[in-house]
Amino acid sequence: MASSRLERIGTIYTRVEGLLTRGAMKPDDRPLWFDVYKAFPPITEPKFARPKPEIKPIRPILYKEDAVRVKFHSNGHGLGAVNMMNPTSETHTKKLLQEYEILKNEGVPEHELIEKSAAIVQNERNIERQEVAKVKITSKNKEVSTPQTLAEADLKNIFKDN
Known part of the structure; x- marks a missing residue:
């Protein structure tokens, strides 16, 4: 057997x-x-002798902006981390596409569209990073103890109720 x-x-x-x-x-x-x-039985019973299903070719689904996405990603733009915890944040590719459409409506030549929109989004990213860095620096400065604050601290009465 x-x-x-x-x-x-x-x-x-x-x-x-x-x-x-x-x-x-x-x-x-x-x-x-x-x-x-x-x-919850299946609609068709899974038998061994059941004929194979008809294999249908998969239709290609392409959108207008897919060609633009290809251009962006082939040049290395739009490859950034996405914050999945923030539901209001947009991906870098989506921002690139929005800037691309704005510049296209303004009449910017086709060969400059991708580079200009990538530069605009990169500037926005840099500004966001600077703002985040400023927030981190200010929050760290609040916790830093200076010699003056240490001299003023009354260590004997620190745990007593006021």
């Missing part, structure tokens, strides 16, 4: 159901999926 042909006789569900009804398997030993399969 090199191989078993049991998969051709019935589905795994019918075989487990048969074991349960005949007492060969205890109801406590049934698989976790059995009750789910019984409650």
